[in-house]
Amino acid sequence: MAILTKKENTVASRPPSYYIRQRLLQNKPAMFGLFIILFSVVVALGGYALMPDSTPNANNGLVQIQKKQPGFTTQILSITRERAAAEKVNPLQFILAGQPADLTEIPIESYTFKGDSLLVQPLRSNNAMADQVRAFALRDVVENPGQYADNNAIVEVIKKDYISQKTFWLGTDKAGRDVLSRLILGTRISLGIGFVAVLISLVVGITVGALGGYFGGWVDKLMTFLMTVVWSVPSIMLVIAISLALDSKGVWVAFVAVGLTMWVEVARVVRGQILGLKEKTYVEAANVLGVTQSGIIIRHLLPNMIGPLIVIATANFASAILVEAGLSFLGLGVQPPAPSWGMMVNEGFQLIGAKAGLFLVVLPSICISMLVLAFNLLGNGLRDAYDPKIPLSNG
Missing domain, CATH: 1.10.3720.10 (MetI-like)
Incomplete structure (x- = not known):
């Protein structure tokens, strides 16, 4: 009568699920597919938290930058606008449905400050003449302008927080969306x-x-x-x-x-x-x-x-x-x-x-x-x- 060693007995008593799991783990194409699926699930669950454009349905279109190729970079002027109380969302709502835009974005080619005004040259649209220079009052650009001592302080805040470089890594569509x-x-x-x-x-x-x-x-x-x-x-x-x-x-x-x-x-x-x-x-x-x-x-x-x-x-x-x-x-x-x-x-x-x-x-x-x-x-x-x-x- 054959006597099984402890190791052989352990192997013999393994459930079928063990062999199923081992065959799957040894299948490199299947593991590659599983990795892609898990990565996609993480991206899907992260949703708006991972997106450069976190507005609902990623629908923030800028006409001036429509149909741009991947890697396109431009300066963006963000102007504060009033937000309705109903538009404020909690973190869970943000993950599920995004955050309505609270800033008006304007692609610009250049800007300069003159007195109490900000002068900007809007970005030229595809196959279009350059738009005329637009002027914005400094206090209309920032949020709660009364908290700043003078225009110089507002200018520094605008340079730091309201004018930025934005790169569209995969370009934009016909509506200027990311x-x-x-x-x-x-x-x-x-x-x-x-x-x-x-x-x-x-x-x-x-x-x-x-x-x-x-x-x-x-x-x-x-x-x-x-x-x-x-x-x-x-x-x-x-x-x-x-x-x-x-x-x-x-x-x-x-x-x-x-x-x-x-x-x-x-x-x-x-x-x-x-x-x-x-x-x-x-x-x-x-x-x-x-x-x-x-x-x-x-x-x-x-x-x-x-x-x-x-x-x-x-x-x-x-x-x-x-x-x-x-x-x-x-x-x-x-x-x-x-x-x-x-x-x-x-x-x-x-x-x-x-x-x-x-x-x-x-x-x-x-x-x-x-x-x-x-x-x-x-x-x-x-x-x-x-x-x-x-x-x-x-x-």
Whole structure:
């Protein structure tokens, strides 16, 4: 009789989840995809705290600097304006929805002080003549001017706090908005739509697939017919129908519409898995012990499908991002001024003739491609990790 050593016994007693985790950790492409996803999640959660333009929807457009290429730098004069009490936000509101601008920004080429006035030369717009010199009273520029002793003190404060160099690292769009800020906020929208769409698809797909696979008979025929009908309708047509039914277009409609177009694949997988699992001995034992049918499905069958469901959810996440980008490109998804990568590609496509048009198309396209690639790599890695036929490497 063979006697196992302590080390061999420990290895033999390891749960399957250990080997799944090890296979996944050894899959470098999957780990790269996971890193990109986690980085995107951090960016999405940080949102307005990470954006150069933290106004709602990153919609602070400056006409004078529209369609500028990446790396464009200019001087900005910020002039205080009155803020309504309702516009003041707490830190949580700032993270979620941004902060309305409390300063009027004016791009300038040069400035000088003369007496009690500030004279500025506004930045010339693309292919436009230089604007006339504008004069501002010193006390109209700063906040609470009465706290300063004289004009010299105000001049120093303006130089320090109200005139600054601003760099648009990824350029500006046709409305003069910061592209980097809108790309960051677009990450939140893409991940949000992907998450909600996958959640809806899992709930609907698991329900339909489980009912059809477990009960069989006319229930299975009805569920299969429903899956076939939805599968045969193009996603865009479904989204249009849902938008018409809800009489609305926007972020939440896009969330629901994308989710309701992706549940069929989940249902087919769940149905196929349950058809095989319901014949197992432990299911028969549960029936003999008087476990309810809903209890058998929820407590005994669905937990044995966690692996396939995680894999398909990851793949659906990538598909949802692509579908949302395509719908927004066509104007059927997220609506302005909310930034969506697909809508940004469309805006850049309309400016292909301009110097900045190429960047406005390429930058959001790279974001879409990288995020979709990351989810596909992670999905492939999860599929391999749940395959017991793939051995662990010695390393």
